[in-house]
Amino acid sequence: MASLIEIRNMCKIYNPGENEVRALDHVSLSIGENEFVAIIGHSGSGKSTLMNMLGCLDVPTSGIYLLHGSDVSLLSDDELSDIRNQEIGFIFQGFNLISNLTAFENVELPLIYRGVSKKERTNLAKEALRKVGLENRMTHKPSEMSGGQQQRVAIARAIAQAPPVILADEPTGNLDSHSSKEIMNILRQLHAEGRTVIVITHDNDIAANAKRIVHIEDGRITSDSANEGNLSRDDIDKEIRSGPVVYDSDVEEIPNEEPIEAFAEPAETQDDFDIKITDENIDLHLIGDKQNEQEE
Numbered sequence: 001m002a003s004l005i006e007i008r009n010m011c012k013i014y015n016p017g018e019n020e021v022r023a024l025d026h027v028s029l030s031i032g033e034n035e036f037v038a039i040i041g042h043s044g045s046g047k048s049t050l051m052n053m054l055g056c057l058d059v060p061t062s063g064i065y066l067l068h069g070s071d072v073s074l075l076s077d078d079e080l081s082d083i084r085n086q087e088i089g090f091i092f093q094g095f096n097l098i099s100n101l102t103a104f105e106n107v108e109l110p111l112i113y114r115g116v117s118k119k120e121r122t123n124l125a126k127e128a129l130r131k132v133g134l135e136n137r138m139t140h141k142p143s144e145m146s147g148g149q150q151q152r153v154a155i156a157r158a159i160a161q162a163p164p165v166i167l168a169d170e171p172t173g174n175l176d177s178h179s180s181k182e183i184m185n186i187l188r189q190l191h192a193e194g195r196t197v198i199v200i201t202h203d204n205d206i207a208a209n210a211k212r213i214v215h216i217e218d219g220r221i222t223s224d225s226a227n228e229g230n231l232s233r234d235d236i237d238k239e240i241r242s243g244p245v246v247y248d249s250d251v252e253e254i255p256n257e258e259p260i261e262a263f264a265e266p267a268e269t270q271d272d273f274d275i276k277i278t279d280e281n282i283d284l285h286l287i288g289d290k291q292n293e294q295e296e
């Protein structure tokens, strides 16, 4: 059976010519279904470039990318957009939430674009927010939440339609160690449920959560091996089986402030949102990505 992800001899050269940057230099990588892989390397090593390739957000200069056995370079823009929307849940360092929408609306918005019915998207959004421990935060706007909570909203948005692949680029880069642990617990849980989870990080502690660690340096893969860190597979499985993740940062704050019924009538159409939509095919989960890339 073909791998879920198969990259062969991929190169990415920015600014070809005199000042060219070889961000990926003959990278080959296979990732199977339900793997939990950390891609680790220093700043500038090519991690985000690789993520952009894996997420079909950019095209390589040369080399092949097979996703589910089909050559991504042969797909139309619409087909690529479908893959990004349906196959991959993106999580970014900067959360990329829309500031004037509530947590619920942020999670719901991509579902509106995908044509999901009001009833179903309400269920999906609520379920996703429940899964990340934010059932009591659905009417909060990003500015009313901590960084860790905002990233959990972003994760809820990424997983609402159960994409088989989760691609996270420095998901804990803007978070304190406690919030980082919560985020990694959620990613481990998603892996335990059968998703393929790919986390890009420069942080060894974050990478220690993964089952497989791929090192990248100067655009080349320098090692690729099973994780033999201090947390054994049994330890992690035990932790996951011991019950849902507990978010102690939530306990003291505003309990039960919003009855769930408040969401029985979510916004009916795009017009109900206070944002301008100029392109129906816009990839919502990518909003703000460019800006966040600069922050690193």
Ligand SMILES: Nc1ncnc2c1ncn2[C@@H]1O[C@H](COP(=O)(O)OP(=O)(O)O)[C@@H](O)[C@H]1O
Pocket: 014, 015, 021, 022, 023, 041, 042, 043, 044, 045, 046, 047, 048, 049, 050, 296
């Ligand atoms: N759009 C771009 N144009 C030119 N150079 C870029 C661009 N994006 C990244 N690079 C360069 O490519 C290399 C790899 O960058 P990147 O993939 O962002 O690394 P990382 O995510 O590991 O920090 C760096 O030298 C970076 O400066």
Ligand SMILES: [Mg+2]
Pocket: 047, 048, 049, 296
């Ligand atoms: Mg990066």
